[in-house]
Amino acid sequence: MILLANAKKLHMIGNAHLDPVWLWQWQEGYAEIKATFRSALDRMNEFPDFVFTCAGAAYYKWIEENAPEMFEEIRARVREGRWVIVGGWWIQPDCNIPSGESFARHSLYSQRYFHEKFSVMAKVGYNVDSFGHHGMLPQILKKSGMDYYVFMRPDAREKQLESNLFWWESADGSRVLTFRIPFSYNNWYRHTADNPTKDKAKAVMALEEKHGHGYMNFYGVGNHGGGPTIANLKSIQELQREFGDGRVVMSSPNAYFEEVEKSSSGLPVLREDLQHHASGCYSAHSETKALNRRAENRLLTAEKFSALAYRLLGLEYPHRQIRRGWENVMFNHFHDIMGGCSIKEAYQDARESYGESLNLAAVSLNAALQKISWSIDTMKEGVEGLSKDKHWALWEQQDFGSPVVVFNPVSREVNAPIQINKLVKGVTDEQGNPLAFQQVRGSRTNGRNDKYDTLFMANVPALGYRVYWIYIEKEFAAAQSERSLSADAFSLENDWYRLEIEPHTGYIAKLIDKANDVEVFRGKAAVPIVIDEYHCDTWAHHVFEFRNEIAKFSDAEVRVMENGPLRAKLRVTSRYNRSILRQDIILYRDQPDIEIKVKLDWREEHKMLKLSFPVNVQNPKATYEIPYGFIERPANGEEEPGQTWLDVSGTLPGRGDQMYGLALLNDSKYSFDFLDNDLRMTVARGAIFADHYGMRDEWCEFMDQGIQEFGYGLVPHYGHLRDSGVCHKAQQFNVPPIHIVETYHRGTLPQTLTGIRISAENVTVTVFKKAEEGSDYILRCYEAAGMECEAMLELPLLNRKWTARFGRSEIKTFRIPEDTEQDIAEVNLLEMPEDV
Structure with missing residues (x-):
């Protein structure tokens, strides 16, 4: 036996990396999880010192439902301390693409599940195979009962760290003790071993001797499950005989962190995110990423209005349906699904489960909205009963009009376009004030006039609703606006901007900020650039920049689609090979910013499409939204993950220190880069499904082929980013108002209602829902501009008004009892007291 002076302790971590989906579908993963858990239990019977570590609440739930006898064995081993639950999340997700609230839901549902079934909660965050880790995770982990974190990617070749053991700190100051796994999370070491x-x-x-502290060493067959083998455990026994069982111990991440934390005061502190590995995964398989964004937003919207309908009218809150919807979404966050690197068949499965979530949310949302709209008093004097004598589609009687209830899901008042699939001659608000409107083309082609819609602008209170009235024949003289709007063959202009299109290419030739006398772009913008990525596998392993430009879309056709009093639209259609890009560029009379709706027919293989926007500022800095926060990254051209907005700001040329910037909003994209002044958004990749530098042949299947539709927005702003309101603009862009065409009925509700008021512009609400247990309500907010503040929050429907202090980038969750005599409590993401 070898005895070393000042020997460290090597913690041997028996685990089974379980990819429920990757080169196989979830049904195979389901079977493999059962077999792996059975194997781990068998090893415990054979080796009394063996300790097994496993994450993923979804896996335990599968065992509970399908193998209840084995589930009881696991519960016994957990009580014994030899089966250690880590992770605290539904699965091991991609840690860049899910929204901030999605990470909160992983914790909420998983930790509460573990507590209910095993009387424990995970202490260690555990994402050993995820491809990168956003910088707000320490706060999310801490507010979920986890003080520690373990990961493997990026590895030492991809990101140099001062130490594999360090404190990781997010922008709000939250810290978790973090360990990077050396070599691998399973048995693999070297082919020559x-x-x-x-x-x-x-x-x-x-490494322990070199760095002066203990390490974890993971072992067990992984990816397709398997876990620790008999041979593994016999090898560890040999190591213990050679070095002493005090030097090599069968252990768990819990035991490891508890030991090293005792001497952690001198460890380095990392204050950034953990990137990069597999940069191609931020853009691979556009459809799944778009479905993810849509499902996340719809579930949150359904929760908000279900809570309102419960409070206002006693409608049963759909706890079960909402949870089922979130479970599907969380499962599809798994890093090989969300990262776009699974087999083609797996994406049919993802499509189906996202569809279930979207439908569950839609049914719950519709029930809530219809309950509210049906309870609004819309009766008019002279109406004795409902009868469709005047119009086949509307219930209008005489010239009384028909009510349209417009709901606003976001926490700020919005002024937004509402498009009604009816052609009418008059629109008013609930007070009878006439509004301007315009006729626009609908999506259908039904008869001579039934193909047209009516567009008007609605000003709707925060997390509330407002009734507008449309009239089949009655006309009104709307007040004339002092604002201007115009379109010609190749330009759009309103009071804020003049936008010019280059005819033969379809690029934005100029965008002039009229109020600030600024030319926003330095060169052509909205340029569709084709990138050669033949050398990349699906993950784009070891590739961090996509700059091999081979072509641009051109051969453009530009047409004026709309030129009305409220909205003007140019349709720009350009081509490359067999691919067609259609961009509808929109300006509004009554609101700034530019909206672009895109329809792309992508037919390219081994190629990537980016849209380029060269921003006309000096010393530019790029700021990316990340889950529940933001981060500034260098302008080095590396592909970076982002959420709903990305901003480039700097000083204006020749104007001293005057700040200016451009924010790029999106409704379904997650991959960007920025070099010099050029901001680029990745919109499609023609990569091969699950190609890990495989032997390519003529039978390869390529992703992103065919039609996809998405939107993006351009938000130029004078001054600092923190004053631009970009967070609220991005939220509204992703979650627009919803409307219901109603009829006449008496009701208990007024024709306008405000759900929330917030005094601080830099605080935004993401969640309003019923608590997971009890009759309380949950409100979640976060500080979105990086500035400490005090905010007054008011929920009129609950008769509640209170003040809260927000730290920089701080997430706060409030538990609000129905009984106004009971105090509002600040709780963690698990809806439990913060000290739990």
């Missing part, structure tokens, strides 16, 4: 288990353990022991 005689005994990988022993050889890797000795290599990790050498």
Whole structure:
């Protein structure tokens, strides 16, 4: 036996990396999880010192439902302390693409599940195979009962760290003790290793001696499950005989972190995100990413209005349906699904489960909205009963009009376009004030006039609703606006901007900010650039920049689609090879910013499409939205993940220190880069399904082929980013108002209602829902501009008004009892007291 002075302790972590989906579908993953858990239990019977570590609440739920006897065995081993639950999340997700609230839901549902079934909650965040880790995770972990984090990617080749053991700190100051796994999370070490288990353990022991602290060494067959084998455990016994069982211990991440935390005061502190690995995964498989954004937003909207309908009218809150919807979404966050690197068949499965979530949310949302709209008093004097004598589609009687209830899901008042699939001659608000409107083309082609819609602008209170009235024949003289709007063959202009299109290419030739006398772009913008990525596998392993430009879309056709009093639209259609890009560029009379709706027919293989926007500022800085926060990243051209907005700001040329910027909004994209002044958004990748540098042949299947539709917005702003309101603009862009065409009925509700008021512009609400247990309500907000503030929050429907202090980038969750005599409590993401 070898005895070392000041020997460290090597913690051997028996685990099974379980990809429920990757080169197989979830049904195969389901079976493999059962077999792997059975194997782990067998090893416990054979080796009394063996400790097994496993994450993923979804896996435990599968076992509970399909193998209840084995579930009881696991519960016994958890009580014994030999089966250690880590992770605290539904699965091991991609840690860049899900929204901030999605990460909160992983914690909420999973930790509460573990507590209910096993009387424990995970202490260690655990994402050993995820491809990158956003910088707000420490706060989310801490507010979920997890003080520690373990990961493997990016590895030492991809990101140099001062130490594999360090404090990781998010922008609000939250810290978790974090460990990067060396070499691998499973048995693999080197192809030349005689005994990988022993050889890797000795290599990790050498790292311990080099760095002066204990390490974890993970072992077990992984990816397709398997876990620790008999051979693994016998090898560990040999190591214990060689070095002493006090030097090499069968352990868990919990035990490891508890030990090293005792001497952690001198460890380095990392204040940034953990990137990069597999940069191609931020853009691979556009459809799944778009479905994810849509499902996240619809579930949150359904929760908000279900809570309102419960409070106002006693409608049963759809706890079960909402939870089922979130469980599907969380499962599809798995890093090989969300990262776009699974097999083609897996994406049919993802499509189906997202469809279920979207439908569950739609049914719950519709029930709530219809309950509210049906309870609004819309009766007019002279109406004795409902009868469709005047119009086949509307219930209008005489010239009384028909009510349209417009609901606003976001926490700020909005002024937004509402498009009604009816052609009418008059529109008013609930007070009878005439509004301007315009006729626009609908999506249908039914008869001579039934193909047209009516567009008007609605000003709707925060998290509330407002009734507008449309009239089949009655006309009104709307007040004349002092604002201007015009369109010609190649330009759009309103009071804020003049936008010019280059005819033969379809690019934006100029965008002039009229109020600030600024030319927003330095060169052509909205340029569709084709990138060659033949050298990339699906993940784009070891590729961090996509700059091999081979072509641009051109051969453009530009047409004026709309030129009305409220909205003007140019349709720009350009081509490359067999691919067609259609961009509808929109300006409104009554609101700034530019909206673009895109329809892309992508027919390219081994190619990527980016849209380029060269911003006309000096010393530019790029700020990316990340889940529940934002981060500034260098202008080095590397592909970076982002959420609903990305901003480039700097000083104006020749104007001293005057700040200016451009924010780019999107409704379904997650991959961007920025070099010099050029901001680019990745919109499609013609990569091969699940190609890990495989032997390519003529039978390969390519993703992103065919039609996809998405939207983006351009928000130029004078001054600092923190004053631009970009967070609220992006929220409204992703979650627009919803309307219901109603009829006459008496009701208890007024024709306008405000759901929330917030005094601080930099605080935004993401969640309003019923609590997971009890009759309380949950309100979640976060500080979105990086500035400490005090905010007054008011929920008129609950008769509640209170003040809260927000730190920089702080997430706050409030538990609000129905009984106004009871105090509002600040709780963690699990809806439990913060000290739990």
